[in-house]
Amino acid sequence: MSWLFGINKGPTGEGAGSPLPLPPAAEGGGDRGAGDRPAAKDKWSNFDPTGLERAAKAARELEHSRHAKEALSLAQMQEQTLQLEQQSKLKEYEAAVEQLKSEQIRVQAEERRKTLSEETRQHQARAQYQDKLARQRYEDQLRQQQLLNEENLRKQEESVQKQEAIRRATVEREMELRHKNEMMRVEAEALARAKAERENADLIREQIRLRAAEHRQTVLESLRTAGTLFGDGFHAFITDWDKVTTTVAGLTLLALGVYSAKSATTVVGRYVEARLGRPSLVRETSRLSILEALRHPLQVGRRLLSKPQDALEGVVLSPELEARVRDIAIATRNTRRNRSVYRNVLMHGPPGTGKTLFAKKLALHSGMDYAIMTGGDVAPMGREGVTAVHKVFDWASTSRHGLLLFVDEADAFLRKRATEKISEDLRAALNAFLHRTGQHSSKFMLVLASNQPEQFDWAINDRIDEMVSFGLPQREERERLVRMYFDKYVLKPATEGKQRLKLAQFDYGKKCSEVAQRTEGMSGREISQLAVAWQAMAYASEDGVLTEAMMDTRVQDAIQQHQQKTQWLKVEGPEGSRAQLP
Structure with a gap:
């Protein structure tokens, strides 16, 4: 069991002693010089062999102990643990290698992305340059065409001037010759006439005297004949009472007929004015009348055959305002198609921002007629203002297509009634306007335009369904x-x-x-x-x-x-x- 003597380099287990030191001969080697021996002697001079003896004793005891198998298993487990640690370190190294590869891939992808971005930028720059070249070519072509047109126009003008000079010279020559011939003819005729008059002077005077005497005799006889006839007729008329009675009755009937015809003509004229004519307050209208149709048939036919226009054609507004007014145009057109009631609109803002232009476009887009009146025209009419206001609404109610009544500068007419600046006649006209606009109508749509809507009467504000602000262009x-x-x-x-x-x-x-x-x-x-x-x-x-x-x-x-x-x-x-x- 070599692990008991510290030969194993792994972690020591339970009961294992520290590694034993080598003897001096094994550690130093047998071929050392004499100079090294004193150092080896000094190194092992303090060596204690009791520790080695205790280790040997512990090893013998452990071999005969019943825990020897457990110690061996523990040693094996320690060896396995060391191997697992080595494998873990190997896995970590492999993971580090994989991470390094991923980093390399990411760096390569970043480089490719930068390359693609640079290529895209170069493509865009190339496209912009090509577009610039194309525009420059187009402008050059336009300039060349313009120069060519100018050259052709100049040549045409020179040719026309030359022809005009030749024609003028020819006409002047013809006029000069004609004048000479005319003067010669007049001179000859005058000489001949003077000569004839000198030769026939006595005969001409006798003819004039005879003609005057005959004319005087004819006039006198005509006067005598007329006086005789008038006197005999008047005497016969006075003596016959039946003729006098018949004449008086005829004159009376004639006067009655003239008066009746005059009254009937007045009534018919008022009806035609209310139904067909244009009221005096209306400055401009697209509604056709019989007189306009007879006077301008081509324009009327062209207008009838024209298609509905876009409500914002030629009108430049901000995107938010365009979206809002387009919704109003679509709603108005569908209202006319469905024969429903129209909503009243107020357009306010600085002058010159497109209020009147949009009102016309709105009417044409919706298929309606439009009529434009100015609020400042009502005040000068005085007492006739009330009648004029009623005529406008009567005329508007007879439109077959529906009428968009646009009142420009409405604050000059529809201002507050409580102020002292408004006259009684204007207040009466305002009341008539309020009476005719008290309810929504399916015949006409009211559109007001004002630079100062804060001056409106409160009743006018109550009749407004939609308020649109037209601001200055950005x-x-x-x-x-x-x-x-x-x-x-x-x-x-x-x-x-x-x-x-x-x-x-x-x-x-x-x-x-x-x-x-x-x-x-x-x-x-x-x-x-x-x-x-x-x-x-x-x-x-x-x-x-x-x-x-x-x-x-x-x-x-x-x-x-x-x-x-x-x-x-x-x-x-x-x-x-x-x-x-x-």
Whole structure:
């Protein structure tokens, strides 16, 4: 049992002694020099052999002990434990190797991902570059086409000018020859006439005298004959009382017929005005009348054959507002299809933000007629305002397609009745308006627009079902507006070549984005006016070319004007620009 003497290098078990030291000869070896022997003697000088004796004794006792098998089993278990520990360390090493492999795979995957990302970035850069090249090619083609059109136009103009000069020279020559011939003919005729008059002067005077005497005799005889006939007839009429009675009765019946016809014409005229004519308060309408159909048959036919338009075609709003007004348009169209009652809508916000334009688009999208009236037109009518308001609603109720009644600047007419600024006539007109809009109607839809809705009478607020706020366009909406109006007023006239308008070479898209950035706070109407100003500036130039510097100049002027208007509004207050109502 070698493990009893400490030969086993594993952990010692119970009853096992410490390893025995080797004798000096075995430890040092037999071939050591003489110089090492004193050191070996010093090392084993303190050796105690009693420990070795005790170990041998313990080993003998253990061999004869009944626990020898248990000690052997324990030694085996210790050996197995050591082997398991070695296997565990081997597993840990293998796990570490596997982890290192996983880390290598992860690093390789990360490298591949970075490579793919770099390739994707390069592909995107290549695609952007190709797109840029394509756009540059398109712009070059557009410029070449524009130059070609300009060259053709110039050649045509030169040809037309040459032909016009030739034609003018020919006409002038013909007129000169004709004038000479005419002068010669007139001179000859005058000479011949003067000569004939000189030769026949006595004969002409005798003819004039005889003709005058004959005319005088004829007039005198006519007067005598007429006087005789009138006198005999009047005498016969007076002496015959039956003729007098018949004449008086006939004149009486004639007067009665004229009065009856006049009254009937008045009644029919009022009916036609209420049913077919347009009321005086309505400024603009899409509803067709008989007179308009007879006067413009082609336009009426084109309007009848046209398809319903998109409610937001040509209207630029924010995404949230677009979603809301589109829901209103869909609901209105379905309401008309189902013959249900319409809801009243209030659109409020700064001027020029698209309220009137959307009202027209809403009517056309829904298949309805629209009528536009202004609140400021009611006050000047005085006592006739009540009648005019009733005529509007009577006329609206006769529409077969349904009528969208749009009241612009409604706060000028529908303001609070308790204020002292409103007159009695205007208060009566407001009461008539409230009476006709007390209930929802399936004939007309009421749409109000106002910049100051806080001035509405409380009864008007009670009749509003939907309130929509139209705000000033933001950065993205302004860019869409600038591009739309630039394309409408500048780019299309320049590319078509039919007008005296040309464009210099610069980046149009970049310039539109820059203008949208600079026009913060402007409304859609102000941006439209800016585009029209660009067009007018090109027309006013000598060569008709609109340059980037000219556009910047008009943009700076528009910004200064907008700031001046804003300053005026701050100084005058919210009601400074509105005329006082009577």
